[in-house]
Amino acid sequence: MSSPLFDWFVPCPRGLEAPLAAELAEIGELHVAGAPLSGGGSLVVGAQVPGGVHFRGGWVAGMAANLHSRIASRVLLKIAQGPYRNENDIYELTHRQRWEQWFAPSQTMRVDLTAIKSPVKSLEFTTLRVKDAVCDRLRDVAGSRPSIDTAQPDVRVFAFLTVNECTLYLDTSGEPLFKRGWRLDKGAAPLRENLAAGILRLTGWTPGTPLFDPMCGSGTFLAEAAQTALGIAPGSERRFGFEKLKPFHPGMWQKLKTAATEQRRAARASQSDINIFGSDISGDMLEKARANLHRAGVPNLSLKQVDARNMVPPTDAPGILLANPPYGERIEVRGRGPRGEVRDTPRSRREDDDAFARAQPDPADTEFFVSFGNALKQRFPGWRAYVLTSDRKLPGMLRLRESTKTPLFNGALECRLFRFDLIAGSVRNRPAEE
Numbered sequence: 001m002s003s004p005l006f007d008w009f010v011p012c013p014r015g016l017e018a019p020l021a022a023e024l025a026e027i028g029e030l031h032v033a034g035a036p037l038s039g040g041g042s043l044v045v046g047a048q049v050p051g052g053v054h055f056r057g058g059w060v061a062g063m064a065a066n067l068h069s070r071i072a073s074r075v076l077l078k079i080a081q082g083p084y085r086n087e088n089d090i091y092e093l094t095h096r097q098r099w100e101q102w103f104a105p106s107q108t109m110r111v112d113l114t115a116i117k118s119p120v121k122s123l124e125f126t127t128l129r130v131k132d133a134v135c136d137r138l139r140d141v142a143g144s145r146p147s148i149d150t151a152q153p154d155v156r157v158f159a160f161l162t163v164n165e166c167t168l169y170l171d172t173s174g175e176p177l178f179k180r181g182w183r184l185d186k187g188a189a190p191l192r193e194n195l196a197a198g199i200l201r202l203t204g205w206t207p208g209t210p211l212f213d214p215m216c217g218s219g220t221f222l223a224e225a226a227q228t229a230l231g232i233a234p235g236s237e238r239r240f241g242f243e244k245l246k247p248f249h250p251g252m253w254q255k256l257k258t259a260a261t262e263q264r265r266a267a268r269a270s271q272s273d274i275n276i277f278g279s280d281i282s283g284d285m286l287e288k289a290r291a292n293l294h295r296a297g298v299p300n301l302s303l304k305q306v307d308a309r310n311m312v313p314p315t316d317a318p319g320i321l322l323a324n325p326p327y328g329e330r331i332e333v334r335g336r337g338p339r340g341e342v343r344d345t346p347r348s349r350r351e352d353d354d355a356f357a358r359a360q361p362d363p364a365d366t367e368f369f370v371s372f373g374n375a376l377k378q379r380f381p382g383w384r385a386y387v388l389t390s391d392r393k394l395p396g397m398l399r400l401r402e403s404t405k406t407p408l409f410n411g412a413l414e415c416r417l418f419r420f421d422l423i424a425g426s427v428r429n430r431p432a433e434e
């Protein structure tokens with residue numbers, strides 16, 4: 001049985017387009033082409049654009065991307081694309097689409113609109129025109145208009161405007177995909193799960209290699225890595241928007257989930273030592289991490305309460321150390337001397353600023369990072385350390401020279417993922433330049 005192919009767009013945190021494309025290609029190989037599913041079709045990865053990746057595939061490919069992608073923020077099904085000059089053209093394009101094929105007027109919906117260099121005067125008004133066009137179409141064809149629910153809609157329509165083109169998408173994810181369903185307590189500044197998963201992929205970590213997060217907070221890196229090692233699909237504990245769309249076929253979805261359970265069993269059988277370790281200075285954070293890891297299905301990781309300045313390698317064999325230290329703007333470093341003078345810029349303005357470019361190291365932060373750098377150099381020879389931070393002066397404070405730095409966005413906060421190759425006797429005193 002052949003099924004229709006669609007164009008899909010998968011948004012992701014900026015900077016993670018290449019890892020997402022690689023992940024989608026793997027999902028295509030393992031979970032669509034290889035799965036015993038009729039009507040599955042294939043998943044063919046297309047262009048990477050800033051903030052996302054296109055692919056082409058059938059309905060099963062869309063469901064598989066939702067279930068298995070750790071890096072995607074959402075999976076959007078392309079409904080139409082057309083040129084426009086004004087809001088009326090957008091209304092006409094939207095009204096021409098057969099929304100009645102996808103959902104019923106008895107369902108609730110919301111519309112979101114994103115624009116880059118669009119000439120329309122008001123994005124709010126244009127969003128209303130898209131909403132009206134969908135509602136009018138359903139009233140004309142199916143007899144009544146859907147109601148709007150911005151908080152928990154059954155259906156989400158996305159419109160994307162460039163300078164002269166409008167693309168309409170139906171969201172098949174519902175809640176954004178970084179919400180895996182296991183996080184109980186957010187802690188002070190948790191990373192989004194899909195950013196953590198993308199960073200893990202950027203480090204080149206693979207299951208079996210020792211992984212250590214010495215400032216693990218709520219345990220996001222640990223949970224993503226351990227679920228990967230144990231073959232647990234990131235979406236196995238949540239619901240998806242596609243379940244409310246008309247083409248949803250529960251039998252087909254069940255087959256996909258059963259195949260995922262089989263993969264999990266196979267991964268568990270082949271996994272002898274999980275080799276994933278975390279520590280944090282805060283006992284409260286470790287409690288939160290434990291609860292999260294339990295809910296994520298990976299309850300038995302080693303978590304210790306340790307000041308990162310006193311950390312020691314958790315294994316004899318070197319591995320990957322991955323840390324997301326406190327950012328000056330977001331959370332305080334603990335276990336250090338008294339904080340220096342408070343900066344005079346009000347917090348709200350600081351948050352709007354380019355934090356990466358402007359961050360000024362606090363003397364107490366510097367002291368902490370110098371000690372942390374010493375611990376890396378003296379106790380972790382042979383390890384590769386990755387540090388995600390919004391502070392461009394971090395390599396200088398660690399007294400280490402980075403071998404790579406990758407720009408990434410943690411929400412609106414511009415960060416770098418610095419890589420340090422810790423070679424025995426490689427203490428370098430020259431701060432890195434940027």
Ligand SMILES: C[S@@+](CC[C@H](N)C(=O)[O-])C[C@H]1O[C@@H](n2cnc3c(N)ncnc32)[C@H](O)[C@@H]1O
Nearest residue numbers: 190191215217218220281307308324326334335
């Ligand atoms: C930005 S948060 C990490 C968030 C984590 N990646 C997550 O997703 O939840 C920084 C963490 O560093 C911890 N921390 C602060 N000072 C520390 C120190 N001296 N040693 C170890 N951990 C420390 C904090 O308790 C906090 O959990």
